[in-house]
Amino acid sequence: MRRNRDADWNAWPVADYLAENYRELHPIDIGVIRHHSAVYRSHAPGSLARTLELGAGPNLYPLMLAGAAARRIDALEPSTAGVRYLRRQLAQGPDDSWGPFYALCRSLDPALPASCAEALRPVRVVQGTADDLVPGSYDLASMHFVAESVTEDLGEFTALCETFVHAVRPGGRILAAFMERMPSYRIGAGPVWPALPVDESALRAVFAPRTTGLRIARLAKDRTLPEYGDSGILLLTAERPPTSPSPGSQESRGSQG
């Protein structure tokens, strides 16, 4: 079984991954953006002091969407290649291929500014992993294709999801997308990356005990993408319970006896 530390995330093939997934707007992206826009429209512009994109990789559209509501967005990513791409996009302006993504985001959320570069202005790129998160730091946390795409170990998947939930303050919101039933996968002709096949019931088992207001939607498999062995995408929203203690806090230690 391959765990998170067994893969070389610094070797993540940014160019091949972008070419396969984000050089054009795919039906699945349209579905995710529609779903997430409704979430961000429910937050007044600028009303979220700090949000997180966990395992941001080179995907800019979650950051664009958050730009409508957040005053600061932390894009946390361990891979040097991913961090380098993100920093270049912020410094030099997004690649033209992101234009249709931004046009769609803005058509669905009028709170977004005219330019994509402006929407991305609150983004701060941070190199690190989920282990670097400080509980309770964010008003909203999002992650896209991370927990199920970075380990084959159910225990490690669960721990990463728990860390993700605890990254928001009690009452804060979480928003996530998962590949459904994806076995380990390849990008281009590169190595095999670790993954854990999850379905809706697996997500409910992990998130229901740790959240309130859990909702899971499903998007059908996108046949315009390479064959990753998935059966579609699962979209999750929930809140951290208002009274939830942070791990390691007095309250948490007390409740564990």
Ligand SMILES: C[S@@+](CC[C@H](N)C(=O)[O-])C[C@H]1O[C@@H](n2cnc3c(N)ncnc32)[C@H](O)[C@@H]1O
């Ligand atoms: C399949 S990619 C998804 C990238 C991007 N979020 C997207 O929507 O396309 C998985 C990402 O998780 C990152 N990652 C791997 N281990 C991680 C960890 N322990 N904590 C946070 N991110 C991690 C990888 O570097 C990679 O960028």
